[in-house]
Amino acid sequence: MTEAVSKVKRELLLEGLDCANCAMKIEDGVRKMDGISSCSVNFVKQTLTFESSEDQGPLISEITKKIKKLEPHVSVRELVPKAAGNHHPQSSRGHHHDGHVNDHVHSHEAGGHSDDHADGHNHGHSHDHGSSGIRVMSIRLAAGAVITAAAMLLPVTGWAELAMFLAAYLVTGGDIVVQALRNIVRGQVFDEYFLMSVATIGAFCVGQYPEGVAVMLFYQIGEMFQGIAVNRSRKSISAMMDLRPDYANLKTGDGTKQVTPEEVRVGDTIVVKPGEKIPLDGKVTAGRSMADTSALTGESVPRELEAGDEVLSGFINKNGVLTIEVTKIYGESTAAKILDLVQNASSNKAPTENFITKFARLYTPVVVIVALLLALVPPLVVSGATFSDWIYRALIFLVISCPCALVVSIPLGFFGGIGAASKAGILVKGSNYLEALNDVKYVVFDKTGTLTKGTFKVTETRPAHDGISPEQLLEYAAFAELHSSHPIAESIREAYGKDMDASRIQDYNEAAGHGVRVKLDGVDVFAGNAKLLKEEGIAAQQPDAPGTVVYVAVDGKYAGYLLISDEVKEDAAQAVGALQKRGKQTVMLTGDARPVAEKVGKLLGVSEVHAELLPQDKVEHMERLSRLKQPKEKIAFVGDGMNDTPVLARADVGIAMGGLGSDAAIEAADIVIMTDEPSKIVTALGIAGRTRQIVWQNIFFALAVKGIFLLLGAFGIATMWEAVFSDVGVTLLAVLNAMRVLKLK
Secondary structure: OOOOOOEEEEEEEEEOOOOHHHHHHHHHHHHOOOOEEEEEEEOOOOEEEEEEEOOOHHHHHHHHHHHHHHOOOOEEEEEEEOOOOOOOHHHHHHHHOOOOOOEEEEEOOOOOOOHHHHOOOOOOOOOOOOHHHHHHHHHHHHHHHHHHHHHHHOOOOHHHHHHHHHHHHHHHHHHHHHHHHHHHHOOOOOOHHHHHHHHHHHHHHOOOHHHHHHHHHHHHHHHHHHHHHHHHHHHHHHHHOOOOOOOEEEEEOOEEEEEOHHHOOOOOEEEEOOOOEOOOOEEEEEOOEEEEOHHHHOOOOOEEEOOOOEEOOOOEEOOOOEEEEEOOOHHHOHHHHHHHHHHOHHHOOOHHHHHHHHHHHHHHHHHHHHHHHHHHHHHHHOOOOOHHHHHHHHHHHHHHOOOHHHHHHHHHHHHHHHHHHHHOOEEEOOHHHHHHHHHEEEEEEOOOOOOEEEEEEEEEEEEOOOOOOHHHHHHHHHHHOOOOOOHHHHHHHHHHOOOOOHHHEEEEEEEOOOEEEEEEOOEEEEEEOHHHHHHHOOOOOOOOOOOEEEEEEEOOEEEEEEEEEEEEOOOHHHHHHHHHHOOOEEEEEOOOOHHHHHHHHHHHOOOEEEOOOOHHHHHHHHHHHHHHOOOOOEEEEEEOOHHHHHHHHHOOEEEEEOOOOOHHHHHHOOEEEOOOOOOHHHHHHHHHHHHHHHHHHHHHHHHHHHHHHHHHHHOOOOOHHHHHHHHHHHHHHHHHHHHHHHHOO
8 A cells, every 4th residue: 555545544333342352353355455554442442443444344344254253242332423524433432421422323233244233142142231131130040040940859760851951051151152162263362261161061071961042051150240340440530531511502602502522623712601512612702700620621629610710621611601612623622632641542552461462362272272181181091080080170270261350351451541541630541651750760850830830920039228119119019010012021020010001101111131221200210130230330239049030220229130030830849759769760952041950959959961952952862861771761751831742742752731831742752640740740650550550450360270280180170169259250350450450549
């Protein structure tokens, strides 16, 4: 395929996809198809996203056939965004919860597969755990249990006994056997259906009828609970990310009308009533209100909004009516981007996840071969060993070996970690970045807007002698700077904060690069830098303080100075301290003047400070650090501005301040901190560590339990019951353990 052909991204909804193993098979199968340049299945969101060239009509039906072949119980629908030319992958959420479906859903059921739905077998397979599926499954399991109990308690023998147990078996697990046969026909032998079918049919062959039925019954109960647990963690993640606005009140010539957020254009005016979500990013043009920003920032304190304030989609309007001019279309809005980030995070898989996927692929065939040897070799070699005994042991060995626990719980553990982070106002764009945080050795900060607030404020008013008060000094400076548009002049007027009568000023005279001379109420006032004082021959001592100094002289005599500096964020020192406690090296790279940078660095306790840098100099410093670090160690860069984009992209983990940061920085970053608080980096490291811990707990726990039961099975100590517990029980416990990540404080 030539590069010139433009690629199109499409999304399919996979209803009934409830097992991570199936998701893996589908992703693998579709990726290998002709014409597909990339493909990713999101198990938590139940979607398949693929990229291909323009012409897709035939491709989608090919993909649907492929999925039907691999997993007949999964039904495929295409998600098509309603707003033309505005494709938002996240809009598939419209399908999941509320009635506000913002997508047309095209069904692509391949012909000849209607039997999947008609057979009453829960879509022909035990993995579909919608509420109706659970009900059907519960009835089947109850019926199977009753027939089994009757067969065991009634005085029946021979064919009658076999017939009763067989009926119980088919009611309970007929769909598993059918699925196993279908998969064998397609050349997919080694999966859990095959293992369960061989083990239970084998139990019937060696005369262990009750055990054959009971194993299938127990397996199906375990699968059902596992499905419920998976769905619960899916729901808690979706609920937490429920930012998607359902509608917007668009102002028209004759009042307002409700439209979908996708229909609103830049420059349109929308009205947001109390209790409603703000659907799009914009600027308040009228009204005052408090807004709950917790969905985006994790901040519990409401934010006050009034005319002129910027608002982001996903805020909830608390009390007043707001009129907002829209500044971004829905696809570009904050809520849409966040949903997109969180939901597509799973396509960037952590190395641990990739390892388990490969492990499961090799592991199952090896286990089947070992089981065959176990069934055939001892009876031929050991005297007195019977085939029925060793076949039974081999069957137990097969059931125990199923790798479900690992395949399901690991992606869930990572997704739970991503979910817990977004609850805290930290967006992680993939489990690989969450995993990478564990190896971060250097945390490199930008200064302005990251460690400091990025706004100028008068932080000190210091009169030269007792004859003048701080208020008077500030008044002189404010009037001197009355007509200047410089940010420093603005900060002085803001600090003064009173109405100013311009008629009090005569002879306004600005000297570029030096300052201002005016006559205020007949008194000569100078306000400016040290050069202005020197020029006027006025002596003044230079204060040793970080920031910009504005000197004031009245009637030719030095009157004092104002210090204007960028305020340090409240939690910046705590963040730097906590990172150093964890053994991280902290470095500050800034374009600001050296004295200011060094003062801030000293105040916060940063280990290394480099000032007066251009964006390319920052990249050079990153290269220097990457030469210093060990191969396994990683560098994280934290920034907020447009000029930080190249460094964010160069870092192993790029972290952007998302509340006020530039769009370019947020796009380039791997992790976005919505609250603008540096201390959230420490929170993110904590979540990453806890997630890794839980994932490895699951890996060790599953392998240890399996190892013990495999030995017990091979020596004939474990029965089928224990075998099924070791498979289904371990999976269920691992899923519940993975859900602990979501409860992070």
